[in-house]
Amino acid sequence: MEFLITTVVAYLVYLLLTIGSGTVALWSTAELIIGAVLAVVVGAVLRNRFIGKDLRMLNPKRWFIFLVYLFPFVWAMARANIDVAYRVITGRINPAIVKIDPKLKNDMSLTILANSITLTPGTLSVDVRPETNELYVHWINVDPEVLKDMPRDYHPICGSFPDWARRIAG
Amino acid sequence: MTALNVATYVFIGIGLFFNYVGAFGLHRFPDVYTRLHAATKCTTFGSIFLILAVVMQSAGMWAVEGTHSPQSIMTIHSLLALVALMVTNATGAHAMARAAHRSGEKPARAVVDDLEKKEND
Numbered sequence: 001m002e003f004l005i006t007t008v009v010a011y012l013v014y015l016l017l018t019i020g021s022g023t024v025a026l027w028s029t030a031e032l033i034i035g036a037v038l039a040v041v042v043g044a045v046l047r048n049r050f051i052g053k054d055l056r057m058l059n060p061k062r063w064f065i066f067l068v069y070l071f072p073f074v075w076a077m078a079r080a081n082i083d084v085a086y087r088v089i090t091g092r093i094n095p096a097i098v099k100i101d102p103k104l105k106n107d108m109s110l111t112i113l114a115n116s117i118t119l120t121p122g123t124l125s126v127d128v129r130p131e132t133n134e135l136y137v138h139w140i141n142v143d144p145e146v147l148k149d150m151p152r153d154y155h156p157i158c159g160s161f162p163d164w165a166r167r168i169a170g
Numbered sequence: 171m172t173a174l175n176v177a178t179y180v181f182i183g184i185g186l187f188f189n190y191v192g193a194f195g196l197h198r199f200p201d202v203y204t205r206l207h208a209a210t211k212c213t214t215f216g217s218i219f220l221i222l223a224v225v226m227q228s229a230g231m232w233a234v235e236g237t238h239s240p241q242s243i244m245t246i247h248s249l250l251a252l253v254a255l256m257v258t259n260a261t262g263a264h265a266m267a268r269a270a271h272r273s274g275e276k277p278a279r280a281v282v283d284d285l286e287k288k289e290n291d
Contacts, residue, residue, distance in 0.1 A: 016250060020242040081188055081215045084208055088195040093204055095277050115260035119214060124207055126267040138203045138267060138277065 005058070006050045007043030011035055062168055069164045073116060076159070080121040087140065096142045097126060100154040101134045102162035109169035110135075116161045123157055174230045181223035188216030202270045203277050210263040214256060221252045 014035035015027065022028025027035075056062070087093055104110050110133055114125040117137060127136040143156050154162060195208025228244035235241060 016246055019246045020238075020240055023238055026237070026242060077211070077215055080211050081191075084195060084211050085188070085191045088191055088198050088208060091198060093199070095204060097203075097271075097277055114264060115257065118210060118260040118263050119256070122207075124203060124210070124267055125264050126203070126271055138207075140204060140207055 002051055003043045003047040006047050007039045009050070010042040011039035014039060056169070065164075066168050069168060072160075072164070073120070076116075076120040080119065083121045092141075094141050095138060096147070097136055097138050098142075098146070098152055098157065099134055099136055100152055100157055101132070102154055102158075102165070104133050104162060104165060106169065109165040112168060113158070113161055113165040116165070117158050120158070120161070174226060178223045178226050181219045181226070185216040185219030185223065188212045188219070190216075192216065201277055202275055203267055206263050206267055210259055214259045217255055218252060221248050221255070224248045225252075 014031075018031045018035065019026050021031045024032065102110075102113055104113060110128065114128065114135060117123045117125045117135070122140045124138040124140075125135055126138050128134070129136075137157060139157060146152055146156050189212065192208050192212030195212065196205050199205045199208055225245055225248045228241045228248065232239050232241040232245055
């Protein structure tokens with residue numbers, strides 16, 4: 001199973017990279033054959049490395065949720081850029097490094113969350129504590145209300161992104 | 171075709187503006203973390219628009235020239251570059267911020283530093 005998935009993914013990437021090389025659909029016959037051979041080799045070598053034991057990302061429902069997630073994500077990204085542009089021009093910053101506990105269980109969802117945090121308004125993920133899955137986030141404009149109690153509320157910092165990450169890969 | 175050209179120019183303008191803001195932020199901000207804010211967010215967003223402008227132009231030519239046009243290479247490779255950019259930019263910023271904090275760089279004007287407390291524990 002792992003061999004099959006790795007081979008198919010490798011072949012798809014090869015096809016994307018060699019698109020436009022000929023006239024069988026969009027590829028030349030030579031590229032199709034070489035790609036298949038190389039994909040089998042890659043699948044045989046990397047079958048235990050590429051996905052490990054976890055097959056949950058195969059579920060097409062998770063891919064669909066990921067595509068839906070791109071819309072609020074791009075919207076947050078646009079706001080992030082206007083926010084940074086405002087701070088670049090006015091120089092108004094009030095930064096801190098805060099610890100949040102997004103209560104995520106696995107590496108994939110934590111990666112999605114950390115990358116989303118970096119690209120969305122006012123926050124940048126700095127460090128992670130792997131044993132408890134807590135994130136340390138550099139926050140450019142601190143809300144003093146959040147700093148009062150110690151298990152910090154993550155909603156003012158990263159909104160509903162932890163819930164999205166849990167739905168995609170949790 | 172003209173509507174496509176106008177949209178392309180608008181996208182290039184937006185992309186250049188945000189890339190400029192990112193470069194300007196590198197000069198304005200006081201320390202490495204805030205500079206990373208400017209450098210990652212703005213350059214990623216600006217580059218998305220620049221790449222989308224390339225994709226629109228090449229996809230337009232692909233549609234005109236037919237299925238076997240070499241413009242398909244440009245379109246698909248630009249989209250692949252976009253995906254790679256969005257993943258690696260955020261990850262690279264994270265790596266730089268972590269390395270900076272581990273080598274003792276303090277966030278300028280910081281109110282709270284939870285990570286500092288963890289290292290002192």
